[in-house]
Amino acid sequence: MTALRERLGQWGARIAPGADGFWAWWKCALLSWLPQRWQALLGLSDARLLLSPQGGRIEVLHAHDGQLRPLALLPESSGPQALDAAVSAREASLPRFALLPAHAVLRKPMRLPAAAEARLRDVLGFEIDRQTPFTTEQVYFDVRLLGRRSDGQLDAELVVAPRHLIEALLLPREAWLAQLDGVDVATPHGVPLGVNLLPPAQRRQRQDPLRRLNRMLLLGALVMLVLAGWQLLDNRRTAAAQLAAQVESTAVRARAVAAQRQQLQDLVDGHAFFAAQRAQQPTATEVINELSRLLDDDTWLEKLSIEGGRLQLIGMSGSASSLVSRLEGSRLWKSPSLTGVLQAGGGSKRERFTLTAELLAPRQEAADGAAAHTP
Numbered sequence: 001m002t003a004l005r006e007r008l009g010q011w012g013a014r015i016a017p018g019a020d021g022f023w024a025w026w027k028c029a030l031l032s033w034l035p036q037r038w039q040a041l042l043g044l045s046d047a048r049l050l051l052s053p054q055g056g057r058i059e060v061l062h063a064h065d066g067q068l069r070p071l072a073l074l075p076e077s078s079g080p081q082a083l084d085a086a087v088s089a090r091e092a093s094l095p096r097f098a099l100l101p102a103h104a105v106l107r108k109p110m111r112l113p114a115a116a117e118a119r120l121r122d123v124l125g126f127e128i129d130r131q132t133p134f135t136t137e138q139v140y141f142d143v144r145l146l147g148r149r150s151d152g153q154l155d156a157e158l159v160v161a162p163r164h165l166i167e168a169l170l171l172p173r174e175a176w177l178a179q180l181d182g183v184d185v186a187t188p189h190g191v192p193l194g195v196n197l198l199p200p201a202q203r204r205q206r207q208d209p210l211r212r213l214n215r216m217l218l219l220g221a222l223v224m225l226v227l228a229g230w231q232l233l234d235n236r237r238t239a240a241a242q243l244a245a246q247v248e249s250t251a252v253r254a255r256a257v258a259a260q261r262q263q264l265q266d267l268v269d270g271h272a273f274f275a276a277q278r279a280q281q282p283t284a285t286e287v288i289n290e291l292s293r294l295l296d297d298d299t300w301l302e303k304l305s306i307e308g309g310r311l312q313l314i315g316m317s318g319s320a321s322s323l324v325s326r327l328e329g330s331r332l333w334k335s336p337s338l339t340g341v342l343q344a345g346g347g348s349k350r351e352r353f354t355l356t357a358e359l360l361a362p363r364q365e366a367a368d369g370a371a372a373h374t375p
Contacts, residue, residue: 079175
């Protein structure tokens with residue numbers, strides 16, 4: 001089997017089971033339009049040579065479309081050179097398959113889930129030890145897909161042959177080594193079963209007839225791609241140069257507008273920041289007026305500090321212990337408290353105090369009332 005036929009088989013295995021019938025019909029319909037010689041040249045024809053050892057001789061058969069046609073009889077010890085001399089050059093280029101008799105193989109029908117179809121050979125390779133009296137090292141095997149059942153399962157057949165039978169099928173073995181494309185099995189009626197028991201490593205390495213054409217097409221596609229890319233790049237360069245000239249003509253004005261916009265935005269942000277800060281606490285004037293209203297004449301302040309939303313008072317008072325009660329209930333602060341210890345004021349009856357309170361934000365209803373009266 002050529003590389004192209006193997007590739008088509010892999011593609012077919014990946015198609016959904018319901019499309020297999022259409023794929024087979026479509027492929028056969030396309031192949032029917034090609035002459036037989038072209039099909040053989042492209043490796044798409046199923047024509048092949050069968051080498052069947054019988055009674056001390058090797059019978060050479062031409063197989064095509066299920067029909068067998070005898071070509072020659074060769075001595076049992078004939079090599080590949082004798083086969084090339086006995087048939088025409090066109091027939092000598094066909095794939096070569098050795099043919100095992102039906103009694104030389106073991107055929108085991110099996111039922112598998114549909115998920116195993118993509119790797120059917122690998123899956124059944126692990127079943128040889130359980131389904132046959134041989135081990136995997138003692139046999140060569142292949143798998144036939146017989147059909148798909150309506151319940152989603154597959155009917156398959158495991159075909160197994162002892163290694164020593166295949167290795168001694170065509171002698172001398174050294175002459176035929178890597179000269180065969182496969183080993184098939186004859187049915188009791190003499191028709192090939194359609195399997196290949198020969199491992200891929202021992203098959204003849206056939207050059208893909210389309211490889212040279214594919215390389216030429218690939219090279220041509222690369223050249224066209226490079227030319228198209230070069231033309232596209234040149235068009236882009238011209239367009240970029242024109243766009244750069246247009247952008248350069250308006251760049252100075254655009255930068256000036258951007259700078260003015262940024263300056264305006266900075267001013268707006270700064271105004272909003274300070275407005276938010278003012279809204280979070282009363283002004284110093286309001287605090288001083290409130291303190292003047294609540295403190296008596298026997299109390300004076302040495303220090304007034306407003307920082308971080310907190311009010312700190314340091315001063316002297318004749319009734320320092322009652323300052324907390326006087327300052328409570330103000331709308332400008334909350335939680336007034338004395339910090340530290342009251343200290344005597346240098347021989348007088350006054351005491352030095354330190355008092356702190358937490359400033360409050362202006363009341364919302366007051367702000368709303370002020371806004372309502374604004375003309």
